[in-house]
Amino acid sequence: MSPTPHVGQTLGEFVAASHWAGISPALRHEGRRSILNHIGCALGVARDPAVTTALKVMRVTAGPATSTVFGQGVKLDAMSAAFVNCIAGNLLDYDDTHLQTVIHPTAPVAPAALALAEQRGLSGAQVLHAFLLGAEVECRIGNAVSPGHYARGWHITSTCGGFGSAVATARLLGLDAAQTWHAIGIAASQSAGLVENLPSAAKNVGMGNAARNGMLAAFLAEQGYQAAPAALEGPLGWARAMGDTPNLAAITEGLGSRWEIARNTYKPYPAGIVFHAVIDACLALRERLGVPPEAIASVDVAGDQLLLDRGDRVVRTERDARVSIHHSAALGFVRGRAGVAEFELPAVADPALAAFRAKVTARLDAGLPRGAATVTARLADGRVASLTVTAPIGSSDNPMSDAALEAKFLDNAGLGGFTDRAPAMLQAIRGLEQASDLSGLMSLLA
Amino acid sequence: MSPTPHVGQTLGEFVAASHWAGISPALRHEGRRSILNHIGCALGVARDPAVTTALKVMRVTAGPATSTVFGQGVKLDAMSAAFVNCIAGNLLDYDDTHLQTVIHPTAPVAPAALALAEQRGLSGAQVLHAFLLGAEVECRIGNAVSPGHYARGWHITSTCGGFGSAVATARLLGLDAAQTWHAIGIAASQSAGLVENLPSAAKNVGMGNAARNGMLAAFLAEQGYQAAPAALEGPLGWARAMGDTPNLAAITEGLGSRWEIARNTYKPYPAGIVFHAVIDACLALRERLGVPPEAIASVDVAGDQLLLDRGDRVVRTERDARVSIHHSAALGFVRGRAGVAEFELPAVADPALAAFRAKVTARLDAGLPRGAATVTARLADGRVASLTVTAPIGSSDNPMSDAALEAKFLDNAGLGGFTDRAPAMLQAIRGLEQASDLSGLMSLLA
Numbered sequence: 001m002s003p004t005p006h007v008g009q010t011l012g013e014f015v016a017a018s019h020w021a022g023i024s025p026a027l028r029h030e031g032r033r034s035i036l037n038h039i040g041c042a043l044g045v046a047r048d049p050a051v052t053t054a055l056k057v058m059r060v061t062a063g064p065a066t067s068t069v070f071g072q073g074v075k076l077d078a079m080s081a082a083f084v085n086c087i088a089g090n091l092l093d094y095d096d097t098h099l100q101t102v103i104h105p106t107a108p109v110a111p112a113a114l115a116l117a118e119q120r121g122l123s124g125a126q127v128l129h130a131f132l133l134g135a136e137v138e139c140r141i142g143n144a145v146s147p148g149h150y151a152r153g154w155h156i157t158s159t160c161g162g163f164g165s166a167v168a169t170a171r172l173l174g175l176d177a178a179q180t181w182h183a184i185g186i187a188a189s190q191s192a193g194l195v196e197n198l199p200s201a202a203k204n205v206g207m208g209n210a211a212r213n214g215m216l217a218a219f220l221a222e223q224g225y226q227a228a229p230a231a232l233e234g235p236l237g238w239a240r241a242m243g244d245t246p247n248l249a250a251i252t253e254g255l256g257s258r259w260e261i262a263r264n265t266y267k268p269y270p271a272g273i274v275f276h277a278v279i280d281a282c283l284a285l286r287e288r289l290g291v292p293p294e295a296i297a298s299v300d301v302a303g304d305q306l307l308l309d310r311g312d313r314v315v316r317t318e319r320d321a322r323v324s325i326h327h328s329a330a331l332g333f334v335r336g337r338a339g340v341a342e343f344e345l346p347a348v349a350d351p352a353l354a355a356f357r358a359k360v361t362a363r364l365d366a367g368l369p370r371g372a373a374t375v376t377a378r379l380a381d382g383r384v385a386s387l388t389v390t391a392p393i394g395s396s397d398n399p400m401s402d403a404a405l406e407a408k409f410l411d412n413a414g415l416g417g418f419t420d421r422a423p424a425m426l427q428a429i430r431g432l433e434q435a436s437d438l439s440g441l442m443s444l445l446a
Numbered sequence: 447m448s449p450t451p452h453v454g455q456t457l458g459e460f461v462a463a464s465h466w467a468g469i470s471p472a473l474r475h476e477g478r479r480s481i482l483n484h485i486g487c488a489l490g491v492a493r494d495p496a497v498t499t500a501l502k503v504m505r506v507t508a509g510p511a512t513s514t515v516f517g518q519g520v521k522l523d524a525m526s527a528a529f530v531n532c533i534a535g536n537l538l539d540y541d542d543t544h545l546q547t548v549i550h551p552t553a554p555v556a557p558a559a560l561a562l563a564e565q566r567g568l569s570g571a572q573v574l575h576a577f578l579l580g581a582e583v584e585c586r587i588g589n590a591v592s593p594g595h596y597a598r599g600w601h602i603t604s605t606c607g608g609f610g611s612a613v614a615t616a617r618l619l620g621l622d623a624a625q626t627w628h629a630i631g632i633a634a635s636q637s638a639g640l641v642e643n644l645p646s647a648a649k650n651v652g653m654g655n656a657a658r659n660g661m662l663a664a665f666l667a668e669q670g671y672q673a674a675p676a677a678l679e680g681p682l683g684w685a686r687a688m689g690d691t692p693n694l695a696a697i698t699e700g701l702g703s704r705w706e707i708a709r710n711t712y713k714p715y716p717a718g719i720v721f722h723a724v725i726d727a728c729l730a731l732r733e734r735l736g737v738p739p740e741a742i743a744s745v746d747v748a749g750d751q752l753l754l755d756r757g758d759r760v761v762r763t764e765r766d767a768r769v770s771i772h773h774s775a776a777l778g779f780v781r782g783r784a785g786v787a788e789f790e791l792p793a794v795a796d797p798a799l800a801a802f803r804a805k806v807t808a809r810l811d812a813g814l815p816r817g818a819a820t821v822t823a824r825l826a827d828g829r830v831a832s833l834t835v836t837a838p839i840g841s842s843d844n845p846m847s848d849a850a851l852e853a854k855f856l857d858n859a860g861l862g863g864f865t866d867r868a869p870a871m872l873q874a875i876r877g878l879e880q881a882s883d884l885s886g887l888m889s890l891l892a
Contacts, residue, residue: 049670057665061509061523077507153687158635185643189604189652192638194674196683197631202673205666206635213655219503220651224495227648228640237642241599 007232010252011140012181015133015167018256020125023132028433030262031128033402034096034135035114036409036429037266038106039070039445041095042088043425044340044412046071050201051088054208058083067115068442071416075446078115079212082165085111086211087204090157092340093322094270094412098260099396101142101156105264108161108210109134113168116215118442122172124435130171132261137184138164139260141232143250145243150195154242158193158206165214166221173222185227186217188238199319266400268393268408269338271321274307275328276392277373282332285377285387293334293356300376301325302365307373312362321348329375330356340415371395453678456698457586458627461579461613464702466571469578474879476708477574479848480542480581481560482855482875483712484552485516485891487541488534489871490786490858492517496647497534500654504529513561514888517862521892524561525658528611531557532657533650536603538786539768540716540858544706545842547588547602551710554607554656555580559614562661564888568618570881576617578707580660583630584610585706587678589696591689596641600688604639604652611660612667619668631673632663634684645765712846714839714854715784717767720753721774722838723819728778731823731833739780739802746822747771748811753819758808767794775821776802786861817841 005013045051055072063077069084076084089095090107098105113130116122142149142160150156166187170180190213193206221227232238232251239246269279278301289296301307303325311325321327321343330353331338347353365374372390379385391397393404400408406426413422421444428441435441451459491497501518509523515530522530535541536553544551559576562568588595588606596602612633616626636659639652667673678684678697685692715725724747735741747753749771757771767773767789776799777784793799811820818836825831837843839850846854852872859868867890874887881887 053666053669053671057662057669060665061525063507063509063523077509079507153682153684155635182648185646186648186651189601189640189643189648190638190655192636194635194677194683194687196680197635197674197677200631200674200677201666201671202628202632202635202677205632205663205671209636209659216503217651219506220499220647223499223503225499225647225651228643228646231640231643231646231648234642236599237640238599241640 006181006229007248007251008181008184009229010255011137011167011184012177014255015137015171015180016175016177018129018133020129023129027132027259027262028128030264031132032429032432033266033405034106034261034264035110035131035432037096037405038089038110039425039429040409040412041092042070042085043416043418044094045088045091046416048091050091050204051084054087054204055084066119068118068445070445071418073446078119079215082111082115082211082215083208085115087208090207091204092270094267094340096264096266097273098139098142098263099265101139101146101160102150103139103142103160104157105135105139105164105261107207108157108214109138109164109168111211112165112215113172114438116169116172118438120172121437123437124432126172127438128433130168133171134164134168135261136259137167140251140255143260144239144246144248148244149242152244153195155193155195155198155203155206158210159191159242161207161210162187162190162214162217165211166217169215169218170221173218175218175222179221182226183218183221185231186220186225187214188227188231190217191238191242263396265396266394266405266408268400268404270340270343271328271338272310272323274310274371275323275325276394277371277389278303278325278328278375279332279338280392281373281375281387281389282329283336285375285385286333286336289377289379289385291379293352295379295381296333296359296377297380298378299329299333299360301329301360301362302368302374303362303372304366304368304370305364306370308362308364315348315357318343318345318348325362326357326360327353329360333377339411452627452675453694453697454627454630455675456701457583457630458623460701461583461617461626462621462623464575464579466575469575473578473705473708474574476710477578478875478878479712479851480552480707480710481556481574481577481878483542483851484535484556485871485875486855486858487538488516488531489862489864490540491534491537492862494537496537496650497530500533500650501530512565514564514892516891517864519892524565525661527561528557528657528661529654531561533654536653537650538716540713540786542710542712543719544585544588544709545711547585547592547606548596549585549588549606550603551581551585551610551707553653554603554660555584555610555614557657558611558661559618560884562615562618564884566618567883569883570878572618573884574879576614579617580610580614581707582705583613586697586701589706590685590692590694594690595688598690599641601639601641601644601649601652604656605637605688607653607656608633608636608660608663611657612663615661615664616667619664621664621668625667628672629664629667631677632666632671633660634673634677636663637684637688709842711842712840712851712854714846714850716786716789717774717784718756718769720756720817721769721771722840723817723835724749724771724774724821725778725784726838727819727821727833727835728775729782731821731831732779732782735823735825735831737825739798741825741827742779742805742823743826744824745775745779745806747775747806747808748814748820749808749818750812750814750816751810752816754808754810761794761803764789764791764794771808772803772806773799775806785857
């Protein structure tokens with residue numbers, strides 16, 4: 001009787017043995033959607049000081065210029081490029097979400113795969129495959145420690161992202177099962193990132209390191225570095241240190257038959273995910289009522305405790321706006337849209353939005369499910385209109401369509417100043433699976 | 447009334463306000479001893495595959511060659527050089543120990559300071575000053591979470607080493623108090639390293655990252671990156687996530703008047719610190735008895751529970767040998783020395799040592815203090831000799847002399863193949879405080 005395999009061993013075998021032919025068209029499609037959404041989010045913030053500062057610092061110590069930093073006209077070595085691209089992709093938390101763990105799966109994984117594939121002339125299908133495997137391992141390890149991990153202070157996208165980057169890199173390097181197992185174990189000794197730091201630029205460092213250090217884990221494993229066999233599940237290993245009472249079985253159960261990354265979701269609005277139902281409802285009511293904001297006397301927003309905990313607050317900063325019930329409602333009724341610009345300082349300070357925010361009240365409706373909201377608008381003329389949204393656009397039950405995701409990409413690319421090249425970029429990402437290398441896409445992203 | 451300052455804020459003010467003139471001669475001397483010991487340990491393993499593999503991997507992505515990798519004839523960018531030098535310095539755990547936390551203070555901090563100072567032409571006194579400040583913060587943060595942190599699975603030298611590297615780098619960059627505070631907070635989001643991985647090369651990655659990522663924290667803070675004010679002590683911050691019930695006051699109490707790094711200790715033998723009393727006792731008994739090993743019929747070693755837990759085991763590998771009561775005793779009586787070579791495979795397999803190990807028995811003496819041992823040798827002719835060592839050489843109460851530390855340095859340098867240059871290196875490190883830059887020392891270390 002063979003002993004129970006180590007967790008990392010099972011993962012390593014899965015990753016090394018995976019065949020592209022065994023990846024379903026639906027899963028490949030979700031991988032492409034994830035990468036499209038990621039690159040768009042990164043392009044949208046290409047001029048943000050958080051991104052340009054990270055680039056400035058990495059340039060000083062970066063090695064051979066092999067890998068494109070999206071939208072910067074600069075190449076860096078693969079690890080340094082992945083660091084900056086990961087930061088950009090996740091900067092506004094406008095990227096994707098694996099809802100069970102609240103991991104943003106793509107930002108730490110796709111930049112590693114893209115940077116290495118560009119350096120080595122690997123194909124688009126190889127990138128998609130490596131991305132899917134990396135993101136799958138990332139989300140599954142996250143499942144094992146959620147939700148206690150985050151509640152304890154661990155920024156789960158940063159801490160688990162390194163596993164995803166290590167796996168994607170290992171796959172592209174062609175590591176065998178044992179080397180991939182060691183790469184995962186080495187990634188465990190690099191896992192870091194704190195929730196306390198999320199409102200600060202230190203968040204970006206945890207993110208960028210997930211991509212950068214995950215790659216390092218695979219590079220070292222390729223050259224013979226090993227990790228402890230039970231780096232994940234051992235008594236002094238990752239899951240106990242960071243997960244208190246981990247559910248280790250969740251990492252490997254149904255591996256290869258049920259894909260966590262197939263459940264990836266995308267945000268139509270750069271706001272906290274619990275506010276999306278509020279925005280959807282207000283946009284729909286605005287359309288239905290067809291009146292200017294002055295005609296609305298008051299708006300009542302009802303939701304569950306999480307919505308109230310997160311969002312019933314005064315709005316002073318961009319960050320406040322992204323987690324505000326009042327701002328979300330005002331955007332729906334006043335602007336009729338909720339894109340990136342609607343959460344930036346000019347919008348925060350817009351007197352029309354401020355005046356509308358003052359008309360909004362929030363209250364608990366314990367009967368509503370998580371993520372749902374009921375919005376009731378009372379007009380000055382006495383009419384009342386109400387709408388409940390339980391599955392906002394972008395949720396698992398109401399995913400963003402390909403058309404909506406592509407529109408989001410074009411919107412983001414425009415924000416970053418890439419309107420001219422955006423349609424060609426879109427075309428290149430649509431054709432990623434057929435691309436024999438990344439040179440076409442990367443020349444557009446340069 | 448001003449509010450209680452944040453922990454990182456107090457540390458940042460302390461570091462930024464520190465004056466070299468306020469650092470006592472004794473403390474400067476301890477800093478020099480720490481760096482001497484570190485460089486010697488790193489040189490001793492310069493040909494070890496763990497070190498040359500790390501170098502090989504870093505060379506691929508390293509940037510401008512500004513900073514020396516000790517004994518390799520290679521320069522890398524400052525972060526990459528610090529990564530490799532940190533790994534080398536700590537590889538055998540033959541380096542220094544802050545006994546209260548079991549942190550090896552110098553390996554993550556000195557490489558960062560030396561690499562940056564070499565790049566920027568900074569003086570030896572600046573390096574010493576930055577090192578002392580970084581190591582002090584590292585040990586103090588470690589005090590706040592010990593011993594639960596290590597018991598939970600955190601390799602404390604890796605996790606706290608990043609703070610030390612960040613502080614030393616911040617000081618050399620001339621960051622102000624607020625920037626230094628942010629650098630410490632950014633380091634918190636990079637803190638990683640697992641005890642489970644200690645018997646593997648993954649340990650080295652946690653170590654190297656402490657040096658490398660700590661530098662990155664300071665570089666980013668210099669360019670305006672900020673961290674959460676309470677990154678260390680906040681409810682979702684470092685100390686709670688990694689320390690369960692931290693003693694935060696330990697970080698700042700007596701800051702600047704009582705120096706933790708002044709209590710640094712150095713190992714005369716590359717074995718677990720609890721075995722040092724056994725080795726000392728056996729060496730002394732060998733000298734006292736003046737008989738060949740064949741004349742000794744049996745050896746009884748008594749110690750506390752920790753000694754037995756760690757060291758009562760069969761010896762098959764180098765790692766076993768470093769934590770073996772039996773091997774320690776055999777070295778004392780058979781070889782009369784316990785240097786690096788005495789724990790390597792030829793010694794492990796030496797029939798004379800194996801035969802002597804079989805004569806050794808270990809037993810509990812609960813009355814002995816931690817770190818002590820009583821060794822009783824019974825000779826074939828019936829004589830019995832016994833010795834109790836409570837303060838082995840290298841412990842706080844019996845520190846290694848300067849002469850012994852310099853002999854250890856020369857021994858290590860010889861092991862690495864640097865016998866010819868070793869005396870000049872020693873001279874350069876003796877004169878570190880007077881050196882206007884590091885060019886002389888680094889040309890010897892190249």
